[in-house]
Amino acid sequence: MSKSLLVILFFMVQLLSAQEIHVLDADTSEPISNVAVFNDDKSKTGITDFDGRVDLSIFRPGERIFFKHLSYQVRRSSRSQIGRQGNKIYMILKAEQLEEVVMSVSKWEQQKKDVPNKIEVVTAKNIEFVNPQTSADLLANTGKVFVQKSQLGGGSPMIRGFATNRLLLSVDGVRMNNAIFRGGNLQNVISIDPFSVKSTEIIFGPGSVIYGSDAIGGVMNFYTKRPILSQTDSLEVSGESFYRFSSANMENTLHAEVNLGKQKWGSLTSISYNRFGDMVMGKHGPQSYLRHWYVQTENGDDQLIDNRNARKQVSTGYNQLSVMQKISFQPSNSWNYDLGLHYSETSDYSRYDRLIRPNKENNGLRSAVWYYGPQKWFLGNFQLKQRGKGIFYDGLKITTAYQFFEESRNDRDFGALDLFSTKEMVDAISVNIDFENKRIGDLRLYYGGEYIHNQVNSKGYVQNTETSLVSGAASRYPDDSNWQTVAGYVNAEYKLKPNFTMLSGMRYSHVWINSLFDTTYYDFPFKDANLDNGALTGSLGFSWFPKADLQLTLNGSTGFRAPNIDDVGKIFDSEPGAVVVPNPDLEPEYAYNVELGAYKNFNDKLMLRGAAYYTYLVDALVRREFNFNGRGVIDYKGEMSEVLAIQNAAKAYVCGLEFGLEAFLANNFSISSNFTITEGVEEEEDGSDSHGRHVAPAFGDFHLIWKNQRFKADVFLNYNGSISYDNLSASERSKTYIYAVDNEGNPYSPSWHTLNFRSQYDISQKIKASMSVENITSQRYRPYSSGVVAPGTNLVLAVGYTF
Template identity: 65%
Template sequence: MLYLLKMQNLKPTLTLFLLFFNLTFYAQQVTVLDADTGIPIDNVAIFNKDQSSSTITDSNGKGDLSLFSEDERITFKHISFDVYTTTKTMINRRGNRVYLHLSTEELQEVVMSVSKWQQQRKHIPQKIETLDDKSIAFTNPQTSADLLQNSGTVFVQKSQLGGGSPMIRGFATNRILLSVDGVRMNNAIFRGGNLQNVISVDPFAIKKTEITFGPGSVIYGSDAIGGVMNFYTQQPHLSFTDSLAFSGNVNYRFATANSENTAHVDFNFGQKKWASYTSFTYNNFGDLRMGEHGPDSYLRNNYVIRENDQDVLVANDNPKKQVTTGYDQINFLQKFTYKPNNIWKYDLGLYYSETSDYSRYDRLIRPSRDGDGLRSAEWYYGPQKWFMGNFQVTKKGKNMFYDGVKLTTAYQFFEESRHDRGFGDVELYSTQEKVDAFSVNLDFDNKKIGNLNLFYGAEYVFNKVHSNGSVRDIETDEVAETASRYPDGATWQTLAGYVNGEYQLKPNFTLLSGIRYSQVWVDAVFDTTFYPFPFDEADIITGALTGSLGFSWFPWSDFQVTLNGSTGFRAPNIDDIGKIFDSEPGSVVVPNTDLEPEYAYNGELGLRKNFNDFLTLKGAAFYTYLVDALVRRDFAFNGETEIEYNGELSNVQAIQNAARAYVYGFEFGMEAYFDEHWSLTSNLTITEGTEEDDDGVDSPSRHAAPTFGDVHLIWQNQKLKTDVFLNYNGEVSNEDLSLSEQGKTYMYAEDANGNPYSPSWYTLNFRSQYQITNALKASVSLENMTNQRYRMYSSGIVAPGTNLILGVGYVF
């Protein structure tokens, strides 16, 4: 009894002790948050004046303050945020939380796309546009093609809803390069026609996107003529404590214009030496609805159905509904990181993306030859599949030849197919392509030679193409073999070495120069069963030497001048050499084994002025000259200018080194920060391009985008961010349309003379995001508020009408 009484007397003391212990313990911890979004910030360095004591925040933004005394000055530093200094006493008074603001001086930003190693952006003479995960989450794009378009600096063409072909400085498709976590996505069948491979990259899984404008062949080799789009996906986060760290996100989005339903989940497990990151996204898109106000020729007035074993043309109950454009998509990403010490790091990434079948909308709206109906009953792509396994080993440490070395090995698998059937026909023609792509990159970083920083390395890429063709009678279900799109078993491979140097001549003057040599081999054996080719195989060996030289100069601390000259190249691939397909109504492209690389010579001048961190103006002028351009032109096949293809007599064409191209333009940007809440940003791009045939005939360049730009008025505080913005495109008159586009009258509006042209357009839009709690956020956007009916230049599909987008996300 006495013992129990003593324990009762101890309870208040014990409670007070535990309360004091908890208060003391939590007073030693700080949570660092983004002042704009309230999201915890990891990897924030916390240190005192002489840096005798330091720590770093974990994946939850938490850091240990027990190392510091109560009144000593403590600094919080992160590469993307303004430096903040305070004391532990002040931190305790503010609830043990510190809020950091994003840095307004982005010239200090670190980029990786120019050398594959971290470099300060202010030292780079090329224009680079960066999009981080916070800006991506705010714009909330449906696909990575939309992500690029939302940047305001990249023009995106769409032939169907399941697509998006970026255009940069007058170049597109196989003349710009896609890279995911340092691995090139471009393969041996990337074509000159519009591509949709960029949608295989999940926007939810992207940590950062860097868009490099102008040739990038020194680092990336063939195809990087117009620019390079580097997608860096999320990395697993290690734990900074002895316990297992777990975090994740759940997101849902709905959009009215195409009845989108998207669900996403990701989660991270981390310990001190290893971590795992998993991401999964499911998209369901319905048929896209166009706007109310615009050309009537854009309406989908009728479409084809199969009824009683007959193709029937039926009226569309809602002509603004683009039947059939909907599709589904899944994206999966799994990453593992193992870091046994500060020297070695091992990363494994597994990526998978797959779509459902989806219609090529621009082929479904082609009129029949008599103009009374539609030419195709069916025209759709089979599932687009992409898998990549990427294993990377990174070593840091002083060495005679390097301070860092990175070995990247990757295997990719691509699958795509095409299926088309003419109206009233019973034969469904199909081709299926698969590509196995292997690559090895060895990259070195050497910082030992005074103010010279060398980046050098080697690359080997091997592609093998599998292709087959078939025709199926839809009534009898009989299947027969037909000509494949590409020579089955064809290979494309390249071996290259490069060296790139950054030399800081003065604190305000940096030179960047590089050189690369690439050797490319193409081997293809042609099947003469269906077409009597005048050759049995293609065995082509080509080499290319490319280089760059530029500087970044700060005559004053707030004024930057950049000048850069560079060359780029594109070696012929299997698509150029061995393709058989109907390029446009009444034309067929046939193989041509007599091809050489095309070369680009580029010059770029950039200016940037910062007015007291209130206003930043930036501009760039560029000029590119393309020689031996690989273009599609009329051709004689075995002396014949017309052959029968899929039952139709067609004009013969082939890819040839038959043109030169001149592309030039201007890019402008502006950022104004009125106060801590209000800001204004704007972009404008003007591009002009001309192709000149060997016979001296000029034609406007197909991939020179119209003048386009945007203006954003942004208001934000700690919890709410809003953006009212205008997107606009200039007109492309009939005389400025390329010859290939002038023949696609079904895609364009009619001018006063009855000729096809692409009208100018604008949209007024609203976007917002609200941080309800530290864990829960919601977004509301209203795009195309005036319900404009417009079509992006060269696009088959009409853009969305008024579109309400609702999203919600939860962090756990």
């Protein structure tokens, strides 16, 4: 045998005996360094390098191998088994969250244990297991956020007594709130595809130091998936596909994504399509929730049709398409360039709470049709990130974004010929520059600036459905309005002692509004609205560990919300017999908040969390009676209607308690629970007060969870308290058609609970299947302030394939 042949055989033997594997995070697929690798008696050991790689050639093919890391659960496998899984092994983070990293408070990575704010983190693993229908359901499934739904195509979060334009949404660090985010319920969160979300961070309480206007009650940050780069010179192709079905509304959801990765660049393409049918409510509950009839138009005539299945909420179904494209370029360890493109579009979808309103005679329905036109959202986001080379900073992040929003409203009364429509489009551009400086001993500084500009275009139309003639009508907002803001902030984190961290910050924001009112349809007593407002906000808090297993936090902060185009210039019918008109004389509202939190860890077996808070809101922007040209009643769409307007007319306070529990009873068995109590009152100028409109009832959950490496099951209870008639806000009392009736004939929101089951099984490393049964006892309930009734017994099936 020649020497060359011997050399070839030698290298072949070495190649076959070697087995380099890749140890990855199960949630992020990122490499894990410093993982200890050993056999039963620890006679053979290894450790993963910076790229999460380790050679297992010293272990026999069937020998049991352990993988151990301080932050992860111990994993056990063998060479042969890992080989069948593509030489990759995934490790799961431990349940203990004190070492968790969060980004929402400073826009840079911080240890969660050093942050005095209450933050809820929803990881990719949580999202995969919960398997939400929409991003609104993703928030609701945390057990810490209450979600209202006026229709199936919606979901308006409520946090600590605040909602809509007093909460802030962001996607990949880009503010989603725009100039027409209203005080009424919003459904913009459903534009975010839950299958594209890598993690969600929810800040409870004001976040105005970092996020500016609107961040009064909380901030919801959605961080979407990023392309995964290759660890080798070759192109790595990976991806997944997913199908979901739910029986309560005959949902069919398809999702697919493909990742292309090289060492310096990567591409991620994601697409989801949802088809939702009409929602079917539960069997046991208030009879007033049933849909006994609906409107059908035949040959131009509106007819009341008996609903054969009164539990079926006719006209709640809709479709949605979501697309995401991400491109990342990393020329070195110091520079990152990321481009993100997001697009979401719904079909037309009915506003269900308006379709069930009775007419004046209470013998039929008021509306023949009431639907939103397609809700469209586009986000183009480019981010540059540098680390370690600046003179005055260790981290630099520049984020530029363009967003486009489109929505429309279309309604026609029963028996009427005129279909009224308004269409709104918003163009939003933003530029953010953020710095991180961690060179000053135990002090870390975060500072930056922001500029945002919103252009609002709004049109109104009326169409005669008999002649198809279209003519102009009043728009919802003054057309060609603009809203803009410029701001600067500084945030400091100072570790006085290893167990005591202080966080403090300040921000100045300036906001401008320019609107010109069209007097063609209404004789406004003003021609324009030109607002010029500034706001200074701040925060101060600390995180203290008097013992290693005990954490105490205290945080004081202020927040503000500047009036937007919706506040200043809106015209719409808020309820039967009432119309909201513009008011150009508005000023910002301010919130003052204090929060005390505690966390106790009992030997990693039992963990208790609690928080108490108080928020005081002054110069609150609320809807109140108003005079229009000296009149309190005007003709609106042929009906004499009471005049209302947004005004700085109230003060308000909200206080509450939040509790959380995690208990690990055995290696595979655990318990978790959350409970939230909120109280809130709006104080009028005349000394009277009323219950806050967005103060949710007491709510919570209780979970029994069992899991091993391949199977996870969760039996859980969701529950909500009641809100009596006396505690309903004045605006809610008038919506008798969405509430149950108490013994005195008054509307109220009853308490409810559901029993549920959720499971997931890893058929193989590539195939996962899940099955859930929601509302097992088929309770008929309508969450507080919601129009649509929640689903009855709902079977959810899903299967996913990863390659």
